[in-house]
Amino acid sequence: MAAPRFFHSPLPLVGEVTLSEAEARHASNVLRLTVGAPAVLFDGQGGEAQGLITAVDKRCVAIEIIARSDSNRELPLPLEMLVALPKGDRQKTLVDGLVQLGVTRLTPLVCQRGVAQPTAAALERLERSVVESSKQCGRNQLMCISPPLTIAQVLQSSAMQSTTLSLVAHPYGPSKTLFGVASRISLQTTTARMAIGPEGGFSDAEISQWLEAGWLFVELGPRILRVEMAALQLAAWWACTAGQLSC
Numbered sequence: 318m319a320a321p322r323f324f325h326s327p328l329p330l331v332g333e334v335t336l337s338e339a340e341a342r343h344a345s346n347v348l349r350l351t352v353g354a355p356a357v358l359f360d361g362q363g364g365e366a367q368g369l370i371t372a373v374d375k376r377c378v379a380i381e382i383i384a385r386s387d388s389n390r391e392l393p394l395p396l397e398m399l400v401a402l403p404k405g406d407r408q409k410t411l412v413d414g415l416v417q418l419g420v421t422r423l424t425p426l427v428c429q430r431g432v433a434q435p436t437a438a439a440l441e442r443l444e445r446s447v448v449e450s451s452k453q454c455g456r457n458q459l460m461c462i463s464p465p466l467t468i469a470q471v472l473q474s475s476a477m478q479s480t481t482l483s484l485v486a487h488p489y490g491p492s493k494t495l496f497g498v499a500s501r502i503s504l505q506t507t508t509a510r511m512a513i514g515p516e517g518g519f520s521d522a523e524i525s526q527w528l529e530a531g532w533l534f535v536e537l538g539p540r541i542l543r544v545e546m547a548a549l550q551l552a553a554w555w556a557c558t559a560g561q562l563s564c
C-alpha cells in the first residue's frame with residue numbers, strides 16, 4: 318500500500334519537518350500512524366520527499382526526510398476551467414474531480430444566473446479541498462484557485478490566441494460536438510480554457526459576449542448535465558487529448 322501523503326510547504330531538501338496541526342491530526346487521529354511508519358511529503362509546487370515518522374502525539378507529528386522523489390504528475394498541456402460554482406457540497410465534488418484530472422487552474426465565474434457566491438470563505442474551503450484531493454491522488458502541484466471573474470473580466474484579461482483552445486460549454490445553438498472541436502486542435506496548441514455556465518445556464522447577453530470574443534461553443538450530448546459533471550467531462554476529454562498531443 319502506498320505511504321500516506323502530507324502537505325508541507327516549504328519542503329526542505331533534508332532534515333526533519335513538523336506537520337501543521339491539521340496534517341498532524343490526520344496522521345495521528347485518523348490514520349493512527351506510529352513512529353517508524355513511512356510517509357510522503359509534498360509542497361504543492363512540484364516537490365515531494367519520502368520520509369519516516371519520528372514523533373507522534375495528537376497535535377505534533379514529525380517526519381524525517383529520507384530522500385527527495387519529486388515527480389511531475391501534471392497535464393502536458395495546461396487547462397484552466399472557468400466555472401459558475403454550484404451550491405454546497407457539489408463544489409467539493411467539482412474541485413475533487415478537477416484536481417484528480419490534473420486541471421491547472423480553477424477560476425470561479427460570476428454569472429447573471431449564478432447560485433453560489435464565490436466569497437473569501439468559500440474560496441478558502443475550495444483551497445482546503447485542493448490539498449485534500451492532492452494528498453489522495455498523488456499530485457504534487459496544487460491546482461490554483463483564482464479570484465472570481467465576470468465574463469467581461471475574463472475577456473479583458475486575456476486576448477484570444479491561436480495557441481489556446483477556448484471553449485464554452487453550451488447545450489444549444491451553434492455548438493459543435495467534442496469530435497468537431499478536436500479538429501481545431503493542432504501541434505501549435507499549448508493550452509486550453511473552458512467555461513461552464515450556472516445551473517440556470519448563460520444568459521443571452523453572456524452568450525453574445527463569448528461569441529463576439531471568438532470562443533468556440535461545444536455541446537456535450539443530448540442530456541443537460543449538472544455544472545460539475547459538464548466541467549468534469551470536459552476536463553477528462555482534455556486530459557486524454559493533451560496526453561495524445563504530447564506523445
Ligand code: SAM
Pocket residue numbers: 485486487488489512513514515516517518519535536537538539540541542543544547
Ligand atoms: N437550464 C440550463 C440551460 O438551459 O442552459 C442548463 C444549465 S446546465 C445545468 C449548467 C451548465 O453546464 C451549462 O450552462 C453548460 O455550460 C453546461 N452544460 C450542461 N449540459 C450541457 C450539454 N449537454 N452540453 C453543453 N454544455 C452543457
